[in-house]
Amino acid sequence: MTLKTTFLCATAAFALGTGTAFADPALIFDLGGKFDKSFNESSFNGAERWAAETGGTYAQVELQSDAQRDQAIRRFADEGYNPIIMAGFSNATPLEAIAPEYPDTSFVIIDAEVDLPNVRSVMFDEHEGSYLVGIIAAMATQTDVVGFIGGMDIPLIRRFGCGYAQGVTDTNPDIEVIANFTGSTPTAWNDPVKGSELTLAQIAQGADVVYAAAGATGVGVLQTAADQGIYGIGVDSNQNYLHPGSVLTSMIKRVDNAVFAAMSEGPGLETGLHTMGIANDGVAPAFDEYNEDLITPEMHAAVDAAVAAIAAGEIEVHDYYTDQACPAIQF
């Protein structure tokens, strides 16, 4: 198993050498890489948890380029893996083309909606989770300026930024939110050097809390935040431990739960749109021993109040997807 895993990792989609494993699930990681301390790592953790609890095995592949998406999905489907789980919105286009060709295979796509009878689309309410960390950021800032650093400039990341900005301004309308994106190509997910420079630029503009929604680029953001003595906020996985005392919190996206659920249900899983939000623990700020000294009881209370208000419909967090615009901040 381990050997096979390593083998698959190293050689991308080209080597599924060890025979057909009937109805084992398969997992496709996106370009950020399996151990990005973020989104993909979270899906890996979910799969590992499933493997540990059930003793099952699963196949996996780490995409190295956009061109491999089609090939990877098709290969797993041909080999009889079921369900086939893929993390990342970029898989939506190839999946739309491929899924109808394999009506007996169940597909799961995370972060995008593909409306086909054999596809489950898992969407996270990133805007709501970001709203909650926005509240914490607004209560932690001393300078009344907070920053947001996105990875690649795409609607998904704007959705993070928009919810965050609304959380900040709802808490204190006098706080200014600065937003930057790392770039407009996939390199933007793996450019910690630029992440650092953006952080320094935001600090220069007065920011003392910076929220990074930028994949591995965020590693550079959190590093610089720690070096400069300001707060960083992590994303996707719990990144609090990276710089204890400096990472204020992390907006966790429970991709692991989505992967775990899909693998547990197995072939023929319930398809359609699944939304993971605040109510079903899909998104949440991370509280643990690394940031317990940073989070005041007032912050806890404010977050709890906001969770209740969102659930009750009293607070509507603006969703960038609905109108491709954001009232709280100008990108």
Place this chain on the structure above:
Amino acid sequence: MDFLTLVLILDSSLRLSTPLLLACLAGLFSERSGVFDIGLEGKMLAGAFVAAAVAYLTGSVWIGLFAAIIASVFMSVLHGLASITFRGNQLISGVAINFLAAGLTVLVSNALFHEGGRTPGLPPDARFPTINLPGALTRIPELRHADPMTLVWSKLLSGHTVIVPFALLLVPATWWLLYRTRFGLRLRAVGENPAAVDTAGVSVIRLRWIALLIGGVLCGIAGAYLSTAIQASFIKNMTADRGFMALAALIFAKWKPWNALWACLLFGFLQALETQTRAVNNLIGIALPSQFYNALPYVLTVVILAGFVGKSIAPKAGGEPYVKER
């Protein structure tokens, strides 16, 4: 835009130019000797990984730097074997080096640290320290009320790692070596007309090898700078196409050392502008999208090459393996 923002942009430009400049000079040596080197990116990446891994394991950033140079030189040796000794295609072996580095760094890193492409974060004493001159302010909030002289002193002259002044000093050193020494004359000649150099009784192969090895050393330093000076860990593909930008800068600079300095500073400056889009937008009064700033270095390269600097002519023998006539 206030003076502080301007100083911070220039400060950021210096930091961002340094890896470009090192890689650009590496490319200059090898291309001036007649060996195209599009493997700069891969060599830097190998250097970045080895520097971070070795610095983490030994706790010494200097051993890390040394190991990075060895790793990058090893990549140069592969390039040299394929394209000088065995007269293979220089472009193909350069591409091979990029692929090899991209895959190998992640594979070895995962085997060593089990964190996939990443290496564990380095503690402060395993990173290059910033050199803080006396009286310099280090934290940005302290700078807000400082006078202009203090700002320039604190951010432009002070607060950099030792690699930044080293890279800048390499420019006059390279110029001197190329234009004022016998070795430099031969090196330039071998890129233009290797047969003439050969006729004069000087080994073309040996000169090209030396140029390539110097390039390896410089790329190793550039990589170490990325992972152990301005960052504290290796992250897969963290060079983020800087090797290719350095190649663009090299063409832009017409393969001359001083021009290379200006080209790399310009590219660094444009990248730094991108981080301060708001201040720049306020200054010019138009809200330009960040994508505009993103594309600026490339657009500028095309525009300037097409209209302003005139023809950029590569060393004549570049790309051709040297075959002795009999």
